[in-house]
Amino acid sequence: MAGYSDDLALAHLLADTADAISTARFRALDLRVEAKPDLTPVSDADTAVEKAVRATLARARPRDGVLGEEFGRSVAAAGPGSRYWVIDPIDGTKNFVRGVPIWATLIALMEGDTPVVGLVSAPALGRRWWAARGLGAYAGKHQHAATRISVSSVRSLADASFCYASLNGWADIGRLDQMLDILLGVWRSRAYGDFYGYMLLAEGALDAMAEPELSLWDMAALIPIVTEAGGKITDLDGRPTGDKTSVVGTNGLLHESVLAALARRS
Known part of the structure; x- marks a missing residue:
């Protein structure tokens, strides 16, 4: 379980990097937006965030693979394994490019087919959510200003x-x-x-x-x-x-x- 704590701490560092890039490009007058083959938009912020996250993971977790929305799957040089990170650099790109503040960077760690760590950072909302298997779920401005969260008890x-x-x-x-x-x-x-x-x-x-x-x-x-x-x-x-x-x-x-x-x- 301690391993997930370390991975969750790394996810926060990755999110800090992503937030710095995406926040600087949000509502930027020179934001560049293109259409992908499926006709969904991609901005220069999407690609910059994913490149930065991948670069950090290559240094911090060289044995882990990475799957990202913009650049696909890469297998670590050490060979394929059951652990890999899944990155959505900006979830809600259509909101992002229109100036709507509901968008976030999504970071997950997979073991096989199971997500064991998840972090969602929405800097324009000033809020972040995260969890790791067996460690509970939390939300707050950052990891040192967090509250444990739980679902509702509505039955009907x-x-x-x-x-x-x-x-x-x-x-x-x-x-x-x-x-x-x-x-x-x-x-x-x-x-x-x-x-x-x-x-x-x-x-x-x-x-x-x-x-x-x-x-x-x-x-x-x-x-x-x-x-x-x-x-x-x-x-x-x-x-x-x-x-x-x-x-x-x-x-x-x-x-x-x-x-x-x-x-x-x-």
Whole structure:
């Protein structure tokens, strides 16, 4: 367990570096934005953050691999192993390029298929969230100004605050009607999107969030934080999430109800 403490401390250092770069480029008049092959935007801040994080990891953890959104997977020179870092340099790039302050750097450490360390740093919000397996989940301005967090105790969907990112993806997978039924039946629904809904879930400020598809770099850092806060994350079929899979995150108490509500109809 001590190893995770060291890795978590390194994740904070990586986040400090990322925050310095991304904050300097946020709302910069000369910010450069291009379209990737999938037509999603990438800014010079995305690439600069990932390069800086990779450079630090190459020095501090040369035996670990790295998977990043902008530059793909690299295997350490020492050879492939079960440990690798997953980096989303700026989650919420569309917000970032429009001057909306809800964006973050996501940093995770994987052991095999399992995320064991997760950190989310949102400098424009002045907030950071982190967790390591068996060590609990925390939030605060930085690691020395932190509060342990936990999910809510809401047990009924009718009483739940439910979060989603957008509706288009649910139409694409043929489950828009199911999502609309949930949104009309819960106590409150909001589309916070990206990392932010899951962090509010981990803090107990909302009770469930679902998205039709995420990549590994979108979710790896979120999983330890939500689960160490007492919540649960699976795909729509109740299985562990992977790359390019659906995601359902809840306080645990609502999980089966959400899965049943989103199930494919014959």
